[in-house]
Amino acid sequence: MNIKKYTNIVVVILSLVIFIAYSKLIAIVLLIGYVVYKSFATIIYYIGSNKYKRNQIDEAYNYFEKAYNINNSPMKIKLYYIYYLLLRGDLDKSDKLLKQLSQNKLTDDDEISIKLNMSIVMWKKNNIDEAVIILMELYEKYKTTIIYQNLGYFLILQNKYDKALEMNLEAYDYNSTNAGILDNLATSYCMLGEYDKSLKIYEELMLEKPTFPSAYYYYASTLLHLNKTEEALQNLNQALKCNFTFLSAISKEEIEAKITEIESSTKLLVK
Incomplete structure (x- = not known):
């Protein structure tokens, strides 16, 4: 039996003893306090998550960091924090924390x-x-x-x-x-x-309605090789409608540059 399970059982038994022999109120308070203690990191994380959704980014990261540093913080909460650090582009801190976590006993x-x-x-x-x-x-x-x-x-x-x-x-x-x-x-x-094989797979992919910009960017590349310029431009413009983060495989600037390049080449051909 591991320590966490042992502690949970002890608290439950103690609460039952208090409930039966002494005070129902004390027993309930004890149980509620223990549950809050065990879930405190998760509670703090979700407060940060709600702030993040409201675009209160700096405040959100403060809560994520607090949740990470709580003694009994679950691994998933720690990994969530590192994920948000990666989204922010904080590579050095992410690297440091990942190396620390890798020293633990891991599932x-x-x-x-x-x-x-x-x-x-x-x-x-x-x-x-x-x-x-x-x-x-x-x-x-x-x-x-x-x-x-x-x-x-x-x-x-x-x-x-x-x-x-x-x-x-x-x-x-x-x-x-x-x-x-x-x-x-x-x-x-x-x-x-x-390119024909590429096109076939991309047609499968588009049925899945991808939400990441690289799908449309690379699809446009295939279309360009097949001389389907208008379709390529349509997909590049669709890519610009996707959400971009530090972890996006293709940047918004790269897509805009590609559109400009194609439009410039098309104008030259018309002339």
Whole structure:
């Protein structure tokens, strides 16, 4: 029996004894106090989450940090905080906290989450080779959609297109409806010049109504290679309607630059 379960049982038994022998009110107060104590980090986190939704960003991060630092804060709350740090682009702090958490005794899910986030830190620090190494180690132990999704994309960024295609085909067999996996597979085909195959997969992807900008950006790239300029521009403009964060694979500026490039080229051809 672990300590947490043992403590819970002791508190329940103590509350029952007090309830029966002494005071119902004291017993109820004891139980409520214990529940609040056990859930305090979660309560603080959700206060921060509500502030974040209201765009009170700085206040939200203060609450996230407080929730992280509470002694009995659950691992998921700590990982939520690190995720928000990554969204904010605070790579150094994220890296430091992830390394600290990795020293703990971890469940499989915790190990996957921590190493996935470590790989994202490496990617955003322009160390794609280290990011791939981290994910390959995870891939050897676990097979999950998010591992396939991130590894498939990072292999593309590493310019290992044949290897990326092999991985993304395996990922497609694992989960053929995930938007990220479909995007990776279609992009792999595009990078290898197999534009018809890329188009077919992108048509599947668009049925899923992706909400991330890179799907439309890379789809536009395939369409351009097939001389479908108007459709490419439509998808690039659709990409601009998506939400952008520090973790977006494609920036808003890159998409706007691509639109300008296409429109300029089209004007030159007309002349």
